[in-house]
Amino acid sequence: LAKTTQPISMDSYEGQEVNITCSHNNIATNDYITWYQQFPSQGPRFIIQGYKTKVTNEVASLFIPADRKSSTLSLPRVSLSDTAVYYCLVGVLHSGGYQKVTFGTGTKLQVIP
């Protein structure tokens, strides 16, 4: 399984854009990149997933360069409620709908008023 590396923690002021970069140098051809958000005492929650280039949804954007060895989660105009741990993970989406993934230690984002 591809190993991921992320910053352990980040601080940001409210209203700013936050970019969290994840390295996954040994990503495999069939691996997808997925980001999850986890609040204390809760299970992780899916944010966004992509394979290459750029993906955008209502909460975030995901930028993936051509070599796919890294990815950047972009959170626009963060609020205090975005304080959480963000996990970058890579995994294979099998034909049976199974994605085996490796979760790293995540990035703890602290949003400051």
Added chain:
Amino acid sequence: GAGVSQSPSNKVTEKGKDVELRCDPISGHTALYWYRQRLGQGLEFLIYFQGNSAPDKSGLPSDRFSAERTGESVSTLTIQRTQQEDSAVYLCASTAQGNEQFFGPGTRLTVL
């Protein structure tokens, strides 16, 4: 139910006892996963079910850990002869298509 549920929410047990953790996935979700999360750490994959079949048991840390699933419904994770290092939050997730995993709130296990 609307989401994945797990029970109990908290479990305190003595070293050497067996424990059973339960997961009720979202109705219709064919895939189910168990993870372990130690304090301050990321999620550690334990086992995956497709229906009631477990094609990947590679994450189970020892033969004290086992899991089963009834059809495409409830799953139980059993830990025999618990050790203090088993103390963690055990998370269950289910998915319909394999893209988005929906997680339950977890069971916090404390082994004294």
